[in-house]
Amino acid sequence: MIAFSHHRTIPESMREYGRGIVGGIMFSLPLIYTMEVWRAGLLLHPARIIAYMGVTFVLLIAYNRHAGLRRDATWLEVLIDSIEEMGLGLVISALILWLMGRFNHDLPPSEIIAMVAMEAMTVAIGVSVGTAQLGADDGGDSGSSDEGKQDGGGYSGQCAVALCGAVLFAANIAPTDEISVLAMQLSATQLLVISLVTLTLGAWVLHYSDFHNAGTRVAVDSRFEKIRGTISTYAIALLASVGALFFFGRLDQQSLAQCLAMTVVLALPSVLGASAGRLLLQSSNRNPS
Amino acid sequence: MTDESNRKNPLEWAIFGCSVLLILVTMGALLWEVFLTDSKTADLTISLGNPTTLNGNTRIPVFLRNLGKKSAENIQIEVLAEPDQKSELTIDFIARGSKAEATAVFHGTIPRNAMSAQITGYQND
Numbered sequence: 001m002i003a004f005s006h007h008r009t010i011p012e013s014m015r016e017y018g019r020g021i022v023g024g025i026m027f028s029l030p031l032i033y034t035m036e037v038w039r040a041g042l043l044l045h046p047a048r049i050i051a052y053m054g055v056t057f058v059l060l061i062a063y064n065r066h067a068g069l070r071r072d073a074t075w076l077e078v079l080i081d082s083i084e085e086m087g088l089g090l091v092i093s094a095l096i097l098w099l100m101g102r103f104n105h106d107l108p109p110s111e112i113i114a115m116v117a118m119e120a121m122t123v124a125i126g127v128s129v130g131t132a133q134l135g136a137d138d139g140g141d142s143g144s145s146d147e148g149k150q151d152g153g154g155y156s157g158q159c160a161v162a163l164c165g166a167v168l169f170a171a172n173i174a175p176t177d178e179i180s181v182l183a184m185q186l187s188a189t190q191l192l193v194i195s196l197v198t199l200t201l202g203a204w205v206l207h208y209s210d211f212h213n214a215g216t217r218v219a220v221d222s223r224f225e226k227i228r229g230t231i232s233t234y235a236i237a238l239l240a241s242v243g244a245l246f247f248f249g250r251l252d253q254q255s256l257a258q259c260l261a262m263t264v265v266l267a268l269p270s271v272l273g274a275s276a277g278r279l280l281l282q283s284s285n286r287n288p289s
Numbered sequence: 290m291t292d293e294s295n296r297k298n299p300l301e302w303a304i305f306g307c308s309v310l311l312i313l314v315t316m317g318a319l320l321w322e323v324f325l326t327d328s329k330t331a332d333l334t335i336s337l338g339n340p341t342t343l344n345g346n347t348r349i350p351v352f353l354r355n356l357g358k359k360s361a362e363n364i365q366i367e368v369l370a371e372p373d374q375k376s377e378l379t380i381d382f383i384a385r386g387s388k389a390e391a392t393a394v395f396h397g398t399i400p401r402n403a404m405s406a407q408i409t410g411y412q413n414d
Contacts, residue, residue: 007295017304042384043360046322053316080297080305087308090315106388113318 005072016131020085023130024092027168028122032096036175037248041115042107044249049117052247053086056121059167060085060128062160068132085131089124090116118248122171125164133280155232158278162233165277166240170270174244180254183261191264198268202233205275233278237270238263244270325358330413331385332357335366335406340399347399351406353380353389360384364411368393371403 008016031037041049060082064073068081094116097103103112173179186194207226242263245251251259297305338350351368355361366378376393383389393406 004295004297008298008301010298010300013298013300013304017300039382042387043362043382046319050316050319050323053312053319083312084301084304084308087304087311090308090311107384108386110318110322111384111387113315114322117315117319 004077005074017088019134020088020127020131021092023134024089024123024127025096027126027129028119028172030172031122031175032093032100032119034172034175036177037118038097038102038115040175040248041118042111044114044118046114048247048249049114052121053117055243055247056124057082057086059160059164060124063125063128063164064132065160066154066157067161067164068128081131082128085127086120086124088127089120089122092123092127093117093119122168125168125171129164129168159232159236162236162274162278163240165273165275165280166237166270167244167273169273169277170237170240170244170266171248173269174241174250174266175248179245179262179266180250180258182265183258186261186265191261194268195264198237198264198271199230199234201268202237202271202275203230205272205279206230206233233274234267234271237267237274240274241266241270330357331355331359331361331383331411333361333364333383333408333411335408337368337401337404337406340401340404342398345397347395347397349393349395349401349404351378351391351393353383353391353408355383355385355387358385359413362412364389365409366391366406367409368404368406370395370399374399 025032061078064078064081064085065075068078073081097116097119102115107115203226206229242251242259245259245262245266250262254262332355334354334356336352336354338352340347340349342348347370349368351366353364353366360382362382364380364383366380368376368378370376370393374395376395378391378393380389380391393404395404
């Protein structure tokens, strides 16, 4: 018999799934209403969509492990939760796209599936965040029980959650044409300034603004840790940006300079997800019940 | 702490089962498309419907089909009506295996057999 960390009644489960559904819709609304995303599912090669699903699944596992609802969840439970969140993401996306009239009789089923899959991944991350963060304080535990809680939850764990936050922000903006337009019109000097502002913004949120959860989640014992945190946050924002741009096909047939410019432009909102989003996507430490 | 007395309820197992099924169907459909989608290009065909006359103008539906394994964007269509009228249409994109419809409008009453259409260009996916 499989041992789980918790037992919930059906009403409790329904409330939890309800939070997840609300979170899924809430965090992916801009994406759901973006025409470029509807088209991305129809234009992208299916192998890229499969890779996008795979990367999202890994992100879900990382988030559920380090910032999920149950601190003492086993790896099996984390895997089950991640599968459920992806499934809910597919259902929510399909329902909303249907409500918006995006499915017409001229589209073959394979294209409909591709369109739903592209929308569903950000929804799935939103479901995971909503399940973990939107509930009232029911005395449950939260997040990973790894060592290093006192110094901010472990470096790798915080990087994983930061990546989730950055992807949530980046994925909502990356599909739009505006990123390409901005990248084309900005000069090298302007892009450099944007980079510096982005770096400063991340440092400000993490270390100098007394942001919610910063005291428990950000390592500040030494100047090295502050510098490491700031640089890591920006690196994660850049990684999330280039990944989102790649998976939505925005880097295809673009020059290296244009790809770099687009990544720098998108990293500005992504760093907010990697810093402020990361802190908000995790509950405060509570004693286990 | 894990405990063998802690179990998932039927709703949780149902959600998990449905999720597994949905993911498998989605991945399966996409994998199937991977093997079908190779280096071939879009295969576009065009046809004209039956014209109608309204307010002195002739409107004729234009049907575009993509029979290929690749999508196409910015499809340029030219519809000619004898003796000297021309209508140019642009369809933003057409997915593989799907259809699109547009309408060309001409002055006067023009019979169906006096009209023709051709695709003048499109952007590869």
